[in-house]
Amino acid sequence: MMHNATYMGSVSSVSSSSIIIELAESMGSGIVIIEGKNYRIGQVGSFIKIPIGYNQLYGVTSESNESSTHDVEIIESRSRRWIRVELIGEMIGGEFDRGISEYPSIGDDAHIVVDRDLKQIFGQPTAGQFTIGKLSSSDGIDVSLDLDRLVTRHSAILGSTGSGKSTSTASIIRSIVTNNDDVRLPSARILLIDIHGEYESALGDIAKVFSVLPDSKNPLYIPYWCISPENLIDFLCGNISEAYKTLYLDKAIEEKKKAIKTNNIKDFPTESVTTSTPLPYRIKNIWHELYYDDTVTWKEKEHINAAYAKDGEGDAENLIPPKFLPPATSSNPPFKGGNNLVKRQLEQMKSRLLDSQYSFLLKPGPWTPDKDGKIEKDLDQLLADWLGHDQPITILDLSGMPSSRLSLLLGSILDILFESSIWGKNLKTGMRNRPLLVVLEEAHRYLSKKEDGLAKQMVQRIAKEGRKFGIGAMVVSQRPSEIDETILSQCGTIIALRINNATDRGIVKSAMSEGLAGIIDSLPVLRTGEAIIVGESAKLPTRCRISLLPPNKYPNSRDPAVTASWTQDRTPENYEALVSAWRNQEITKEEK
Known part of the structure; x- marks a missing residue:
């Protein structure tokens, strides 16, 4: 009886992983009622099964009644x-x-996949899986992802503005580390790059939040001496x-x-020091020395004693440049020394060093070398701050970071990690x-095809090599067409x-298999918070309703x-108050 109830048609064509099923005449209405539940026949994204001996082949419907092949024309003529249907897996012995x-x-006969079959496929989440929501076609079926593959093979969360992207991202991250708000993975390492300061309200109870904004509880510092000097000097000068x-x-x-x-x-050993060695150095001293070399004049032709003006030695610590007597004409002292070629660039460097917007980078708190070059804290304490605290999630709030320098500074964070x-x-x-998952919000801003900054270089490197060293990337974007194809192609789960x-x-x-194109065509009609999930961490290509967050845990x-x-x-x-916040580059708390 059940055989007849679920029977929907027979296989009429087989090509690679794609097959065509001719529907039985009884399927004319397009709806079948089985065990009190309605099942729509031929709906894109729905599952079918084909029993073959002890095996059960499973597939997903990718298109319906579209005359694109010779086989289809034969069927339509009748x-x-x-x-x-795209074949996606099989069940042997209940597995x-x-x-x-x-x-x-x-x-071969093809059958409707009923809830009983789906429960067998999706089953209960094992130790390596976590539940992110419910199957759209059956709200009694949990959808789970494989955590190991999600992290090590990278992933992407893509959706237009208003599709529920930020809320879904927060829900997925919360689902990874908690179960009914109880932390189930206390040693998890998730680092979320928050470009707009949205996620503290959603994840603050299970995260430590660092911010580049002034007077934050946990200031975010990125010591300039950890950044490649080649990149830093371009930013400064x-x-x-x-030369x-x-x-x-x-x-x-x-x-x-x-x-x-x-x-x-x-x-x-000192002989092993290179430009890329992460050791502290006094950047103000370098600025002062460069200024000296560029503007110096001499009392003697032999360049023995500098011809300082009155009180002109300057002060590196306070960014006061040295001043010299102007060179005389002919063979009279003072004699010209510097070429005055980079005075404008050194003035720009000084303005950067004085700009409060960049204090988290150029005045990195206890990681700032004093006038003697001594630091209070070293890199081990920086990594302990970011990764070694007692919460499973770290949020780096970069909402006060200037857009023009986002790539360099974000790239520096990824470089350190x-x-x-x-x-x-x-x-x-x-x-x-103890692997690390890096979640990259607003990725199109710094991973575009036109971008060639440090952030893109580092994400490409993580995408290609991260698995070997225990770093996974989750790329979150509303404009996948702007993201570099090399990065998106490495995302094993979409x-x-x-x-x-x-x-x-x-x-x-293009990031998915060709046969699933029909499923992707349904993207414009997905509900808010609903997603199509395909890839290595998903058991099947699935249309899923992402779990709702608790009422007070939504992103801002x-x-x-x-x-x-x-x-x-x-x-x-x-x-x-608005103008004051603007001038001070400080986002104030909401007024009551």
Whole structure:
């Protein structure tokens, strides 16, 4: 009886992993009632099964009644309905596995997959899985993802503005580490790059939040001396000649060598110091020395004594440049020494060093070398702050970071993390022993095809090599068409929410197998918070309703309440606090 109840048609064509099923005449209504539940026949994304001996082949409907092949034309000539199905897995002895070991034959029966079958496939989450929501077609079936594959093979969460992307991201992260708000993975390491300051409200109870904003509870510091000097000097000075760039690097190396002794750094020979060695150096001293070299004049032709103006030696610590007597004409002193070629660039460098927007980088708190080159805290304490605290999640709130420098500064964070994963891979504190998932919000801003900054270079490196060292990436974006294809192609799991733009849908299609194109075509009609999930961490290509967050745990990304705001009575307004916040580059707390 059950055989007849679930029978939907027979296989009429087999091609690679794609088959065509000719529907039985009894399927004319398009709806079948089995065990009191309605099942729609031929709906894109629905599952079918084909019994073959002891095996059960499973597939997902990718298109219906679309005359694109010779086989379809034959079927249509008989005035019969058909569906195209992509084979995705099989069940042998009650165990479901991706991939198929044998193909169906022409004439094999195809059956509707009922809830009982789905429960067998999806089963109960094992120790390596976590539940993220419910199957859209059956709200009694939990959808789980494989945590190991999600992290090590990378993932992407893609969706247009308003599709529930931020809320779904927060829900998935919360689902990874908690079960009914109880932390189930106390040693998890998830680091979330929060570009707009949205996630503290959603995850603050299970996260430690660092912010670049002034007066934050946990200030975010990125010591400039951890950044590649080649990249840093471009940020500080803009366009500068290779000769002066080399001079800067040489001075940085000498400063780093001094820091070894000043800070009592053991087991590191000075001859091993390079420009990329993460050792502290006094950047103000380098600025002062470069200024000296560029503007100096001499009392003698032999360049023995500098011809300082009155009180002109300057002060590196307070960024007061040295001043010299102007060179005289002919053979009279003072004699010209510097070429005055980079004074403009050094003034720009000074303005950067004084700019409060960059204090988290250029005045990194206890990681700032004092006038003697000594630091209060070293890199081990920085990593302990970011990764070694008692919460499973770290949020780096970069909402006050200038957009023009986001790539360099974010790239520097990733550089610190990736280098520590390489050199610590055999240590207990390393990422191979305790892996790290890096969640990259608003990824299109710094991972675009046109971008060539440090952030993109580092994410590409993590995407290609991160698995070896225990770092996984989760790319979150509303514009997948703008993300570098190399990065997106390395994402083994795609979680696609509603995507309205055809170009963006095309990119998502290209990141998936060709046969699933029909499923991706349904992206514009997905409900808010609903996603199509395909890839290595998912058992099946699945249409899923992401779990709702607790009422007080939503990201701070809600739409403004236009109607409610505009219908209020107009009252006098004072913009003084707004201008003060603007001038101080400080986002204030919400007014009551």
